[in-house]
Amino acid sequence: MNKLGLHANVWVAGWSEDEAALAIAKTAETGFDLIEIPALDAGRLRPAETRKRLDAAGIGCTLSLGLDAGTDISSGDPALMKAGEDKLRTTLSVARDLGATHVCGILYSAFQKYFEPPTQAGIEASAEVMSRVAGYAAENGITLGMEVVNRYESNVLNTAAQAVAYCRMVDAPNVKVHLDAYHMHIEEPNPVEAIRATGADLGYFHTGESHRGYIGSGSIDHAGLFRALVESGYDGPITYESFSSEVVGQPLTGILGIWRNTWTDGEDLARHALGFTHAQLKAARETVQRSSGFTEMEV
Numbered sequence: 098m099n100k101l102g103l104h105a106n107v108w109v110a111g112w113s114e115d116e117a118a119l120a121i122a123k124t125a126e127t128g129f130d131l132i133e134i135p136a137l138d139a140g141r142l143r144p145a146e147t148r149k150r151l152d153a154a155g156i157g158c159t160l161s162l163g164l165d166a167g168t169d170i171s172s173g174d175p176a177l178m179k180a181g182e183d184k185l186r187t188t189l190s191v192a193r194d195l196g197a198t199h200v201c202g203i204l205y206s207a208f209q210k211y212f213e214p215p216t217q218a219g220i221e222a223s224a225e226v227m228s229r230v231a232g233y234a235a236e237n238g239i240t241l242g243m244e245v246v247n248r249y250e251s252n253v254l255n256t257a258a259q260a261v262a263y264c265r266m267v268d269a270p271n272v273k274v275h276l277d278a279y280h281m282h283i284e285e286p287n288p289v290e291a292i293r294a295t296g297a298d299l300g301y302f303h304t305g306e307s308h309r310g311y312i313g314s315g316s317i318d319h320a321g322l323f324r325a326l327v328e329s330g331y332d333g334p335i336t337y338e339s340f341s342s343e344v345v346g347q348p349l350t351g352i353l354g355i356w357r358n359t360w361t362d363g364e365d366l367a368r369h370a371l372g373f374t375h376a377q378l379k380a381a382r383e384t385v386q387r388s389s390g391f392t393e394m395e396v
């Protein structure tokens with residue numbers, strides 16, 4: 098069964114003691130299985146205290162981050178690549194201490210708008226770093242999700258097919274493709290087909306809306322996406338991600354371009370997202386089961 102998660106930015110911008118307490122309690126109260134904690138600076142997550150709060154609330158966690166210009170492992174610059182590898186390893190140590198199952202996001206390049214296409218040498222260098230980091234993650238039972246994002250947030254992985262190819266280069270069983278409904282809606286000619294083609298390489302999934310607000314209130318074909326997830330036998334985390342200027346602070350506001358409120362009541366937004374996800378999963382499972390039942394009857 099898929100664990101259902103919620104991105105902490107629905108509740109809070111940072112991770113002070115008060116913010117951690119609020120985000121964890123609200124995520125659990127709303128009924129999610131896990132909270133995705135932004136880890137742009139994992140050193141600030143106070144793993145012992147955070148883990149105690151997670152255990153008390155009875156939920157798990159995952160971490161997400163993007164590298165930056167100073168830690169870009171796709172740059173080909175040895176100093177930056179070393180800094181990036183160190184950052185990923187530090188994040189993984191924190192993830193281990195938190196009991197996180199997955200670390201995902203733009204782990205393979207900087208999380209920024211690039212002004213040049215990537216180089217093949219840069220992509221290969223990134224994959225080489227990732228395969229070393231993957232070994233450390235595996236020792237701690239952690240899966241790494243390579244998030245496929247739109248062209249304004251990275252130049253390396255913008256389509257599911259690119260991410261599958263990257264995972265082949267890394268060649269580690271715990272390095273998987275992380276797809277996001279919002280980004281796929283921008284870059285994929287056919288997001289449903291992209292999920293099917295990714296198949297067993299899919300290891301993490303972000304739901305979200307075309308405008309990153311209330312799920313179901315934009316132009317994404319959720320019924321199609323959920324059917325493809327169920328048909329693929331995907332059983333990993335499904336985490337809802339939404340951003341509003343009501344909550345999010347810098348640097349995320351600037352990098353993601355969150356210039357307007359898409360909602361003001363995070364609790365209503367999160368409750369709706371969980372109900373919507375349950376309904377979509379149930380509908381997709383019914384569709385897939387019944388259509389395979391028909392096939393058996395015809396045979």
Ligand code: MN
Binds near residue numbers: 338
């Ligand atoms: Mn995402």
